[in-house]
Amino acid sequence: MTIFHISAECYPIAKVGGLGDVVGALPKYQNKLGETSSVIMPFYDNKFTNTHSFKKVFSGRFNLGRPFAFDILTLVDNTLGYDLYLVHIPGLLYTDYVYSSNDTERFLGFQIAALDWLVQLKEQPDIVHCHDHHTGLIPFMMSQSYAYHKLRSTPSVVTIHNGQYQGWFGHNKIHLIPPFDFSKAGLLDWKKLINPLASAIKCAWKVTTVSPNYMEELTHAANGLEDLLRYERGKCVGILNGIDDKVWDPSTDSDLIKNYSIKTVQAGKKANKDWLCKEFNLDPKLPLFAFIGRLVDEKGADLLPEIFNNSLYHKNLSIMMLGSGDSGVEQQLDRLKQQYAGYYNTYIGYNERLAHILYAAADFLVMPSRVEPCGLNQMYALRYGTVPIVNKVGGLKDTVDDFDNGGFGVLHDGATVQEGSFAIYRAINFYNDTVRFKKNRNLIMKIDHSWDTSAQAYLNLYNSLKL
């Protein structure tokens, strides 16, 4: 089967969050299963594109209010485990950032160029797999735009990584979409706006979300799309994300201060913790709690300052926070540093290497998310022998069980300061039960969340769509 994943992010080329991780891993595992799975993504002006060589495979032009020329580039000396195609649109998409405020035109141009290339390929794809709203107009264009008539019978699949963001824009821009039968314009609309995610849910052959529980939640809370998802339920399915167990392997991870396996976890985690605590002025003898992520409401980031303030009262733990986002929350989190010097520190920003070290160094990872479609951090934490403390939502509910209930993590029921603070209090008691805690550490490192099972689940889904 020939599969094309189309996405705004793909690790290690460009990653802002979990979408990049998934698109950078899933095709690799699908290829391992004998398929031909590739990625199409934008050509950004970043470290990866500036330090690798590319070859042109196609050139074209399209009109988006004004004419644009584009190239499709492919990576030379590719060791990624899948073919990579980059859409290079100078003056539109070739930027040193992934997302911005004029994304409508940028990602519309990306989608049009990707389809202009796909439609003229000698061998038509078997599956076009779109990810999130940035590629959400592709199923509509494949089925309705005259120019893509040849792709009309090619199955399209859309995966919702985050239903909060939908890419809405006004009908005054409808003329930017390549011509189609105007009587079908309703397929683009949701609540009087062009809504790429809603359109994808209407037009794709199958809709997936990144955990079964999130699929269920979306029918009650989907930022306005609940009714649509309930109506289209028959073609929706939740498939739990996996993790790239080659990138996220504490025994080979080149970012770590010291590598370790289950056998050497004690010494390995200690070396990483000692380094981190020295670097950030924390006490290595205390249990270390970490947060890694985007500082946005969905992640419960606004709760963190108070949760940390409550938890640091007895000065019997250390906390390290790595993230960026809401500037008010960033300031509040930074301010706590003076009050709790020696016990608390932050790194405001994005730092891939520090994230890896922190998963290895920490004893616990806190995730008080309000919405968590799947969550990868808790799975990375488990693989690195770090106990996740999570709110019982979305994929967190599917992947973590409470230690007081025969499980291995710490669960709380509600994204509130009280629940989050009490969960940390319970976690410290768990940590102090050293024999049980050590046994648990070995156990969680053995949990298999690799992509093997889920990559097969996607293949089964594609096979069900074969004509």
Ligand SMILES: Nc1ncnc2c1ncn2[C@@H]1O[C@H](COP(=O)(O)OP(=O)(O)O[C@H]2O[C@H](CO)[C@@H](O)[C@H](O)[C@H]2O)[C@@H](O)[C@H]1O
């Ligand atoms: N400041 C920082 N520095 C370094 N690394 C950082 C960082 N902030 C975040 N990261 C990294 O970004 C990734 C975040 O993954 P999540 O699954 O939590 O993400 P996100 O909410 O972006 O994704 C959405 O898509 C994914 C994939 O489907 C779903 O799992 C998730 O629930 C959904 O919200 C992890 O690899 C994490 O280590």
